[in-house]
Amino acid sequence: MAQVEKPIVEKLRDLYNLQQVDSKIDQIEILKGELPMEVSDLEDEIEGLVTRINRLDATVKELSNEVASYEAKKKESEMLIERYEGQMDNVKNNREYEALMKETEMQRLSIQLADKKVGIAKRELEGKVETLNATKERKEGKAAELVTKQEELKGIITKTEKEEKKLRKASTSARKDIEERLLKAYDRTRSSYRNGLSVVTVERNSCGGCFNAVPPQLQLEVSQSKKILACEHCGRILVDTSIAEPETAKAK
Template sequence: MNEQLIKLIELQEIDSKIDEANDNIEKINSEMNFLQETLVKEKEQIESSRKDITGSNILKKEKEIEIASIDEKIKKHNMELNAVKTNAAYKALLNEIESGKNEKLRIEDELLALMESDEINSKDIKDMQKEYENLKKEFVEKKVLFESVLKKSGELVSQLFSERKTKLSELPKNIADKYENIRKNKNGAAVVMVEDNTCGGCHRNLPVHVIDELKKGQDLITCNNCMRILYQK
């Protein structure tokens, strides 16, 4: 096999390892970002529910004040019943008392609904807090693991780039440039193996004269269709 072709294959193997390591780094960063975003959203939901309860507590206090005020009015009207002189005034006070009682019942129903809602929200907050703590624990544990993996992957990429630089320097500039251009245009695969007389990149059948040239192993041969560099084992 052509010596330059051997170096190109070795160079592509290095590039494949770099791509794999970078993909691994990207996946780890993506998962870390997802976990972090999930934590933030969970915390925001907890804070939102707590604000709802705080707002509800203010409303409940207002309802309790309204009920106390109505009780005072009813008490006052009951005392006034003994002092009225006319039947019309007596009936008017009874209507006021009845209206106050109905208003009190309405507000008490609203107060009860708020209390029931708070009870549900409080339970939800406990559940969300528990989920948040579990997620936080998972995040911390994975962060330690991922940071270790990222460090090793970074060191590996650095080492591979050094090997890549050395391997490129062993090739003539025109061949190195050709490899780089093909790799860029073909999403990484610049050198492909021929199987059953077909290009391993575009899978087109290769002409007989191309196969013959490959067998000679003297020159770099490219696929006429996809322009990738070809080799045979």
């Protein structure tokens, strides 16, 4: 048996009903505001800061080891100089003396080089430690901010979770009563506007979505509910207030 097509008035009522449910879901999303995105952004930022802290920690350790290594080389050279100078008192000829002088000079040059390397490494180390501390401080601040945002979002979700689940279930159910062609048009128009309105009533001779004037002839056709008609300006589906009234009564 062929399926009997719904009257236009029922199609319009189904669309309006879906719009009412989706608008209530939108209100919950507005209540959440930018919190979900802010929480996600903070989590990403903290993850990036942790990665940076780990890199800086590794660099600080590397530079600290570098400083310790150069200082050890300097100490070794100082000990060698002391030994060579002691040996100079017991040389037997000029050749041995000159050899010890040459070794002593080489160690002095080694000390100068070590001092230079230590100075460079310490300056770099100081800068990295300063950056590391600032990054840790920033991470702590962002972590505290994240906790606040998460608690705020959790509070809203706790208050609205039951209602939101109920509404989303109702939206899914309402969509099953609407043919695919109309659903696609509904979704397309709904996604085009920030307020998510795709189905609106004619109020005070104007479109309830964009508030532009609706011509008298179009108003008449809308009131008859024999066609699915759209606003000439914004493309939203227009319905008569008589279709909206049963939903208004239910809301009360």
